[in-house]
Amino acid sequence: MMNNNERLEYFKEQCRKHGLKITMQRLIIYQALADDRSHPCADDIYQRIHREYPNISYDTLNRTLLTFSRIGLIKTISHHGPKRRFDTVIADHHHLCCIRCHKIIDFESEELDQITVPDRIKDKYTILGKKVVIECICDECMKKDKKGGK
Amino acid sequence: MMNNNERLEYFKEQCRKHGLKITMQRLIIYQALADDRSHPCADDIYQRIHREYPNISYDTLNRTLLTFSRIGLIKTISHHGPKRRFDTVIADHHHLCCIRCHKIIDFESEELDQITVPDRIKDKYTILGKKVVIECICDECMKKDKKGGK
């Protein structure tokens, strides 16, 4: 866990490293997100900062979040969003997710099927299923990277 | 793996069990989804069936998919959709997802941190991270269920 100062330094360092200017808006947005451990969406964060900083626009917020995740300062996480994706396979299985093309590839693994849910979690929540999610860059996107040069 | 006939029977059985009428549209939609192992979104499925069955509307498709997942015939899966959710914690950690309220709760587990990515996957894809995702109904939603009666 980082304290506030360390976090601030880390933020500035990352911005400099990636050639991003350090602006008020970016600082405020990063702070707000770091303070919110609920994996908020853009609108949640907007609600949070809008009271105190009404001059930060929604668009800036959105663009800033995208920029941050592009340089790896923050992560976007997979979730059950409004744009749903479906599967007829009800049985537990594991997923490989490509962060570039968002393809999701099923895979089986007897070893990974063995994982067990910690008791403290079983006791508190009603468990429906479990799976291992691996984030990756898929083979096709890797090829594109190489072709694209750089 | 089910063959076509078994699948059809399973489908009909589930519909009857949940008091759903068996319509042409539902049959076609379920078949199309079962044939597509790429975790398609509504639009993907629409493209697929629209050529052959132009009289199935997008709305019916959407509603049908929702109905199917409500009765547990199909699953919706978590993914990096257009409605993004963010996290400042870059380090690997695990997620508990409530399928009712879509809350995502972080949890730590040294045991689960130990899981390893199968070699055949490591060789083919560029691995960026891994986590265990547990689907659950959270304590708050459970309480609501009980209050709601039934």
Place this chain on the structure above:
DNA sequence: GTTACTGCAAAGGCTTTGCAGTCTG
């Protein structure tokens, strides 16, 4: 002083809703 960033406004993509007509059981 440049270049990158912000804010506004408009557009675009997808899902949801209401209602009248149709079909299943």
Place this chain on the structure above:
DNA sequence: CAGACTGCAAAGCCTTTGCAGTAAC
């Protein structure tokens, strides 16, 4: 033949884009 399902159209919610003004380095 009643109740459930479908299709159409409109509305609603978010994100993305283009452009002119502004601020960081």
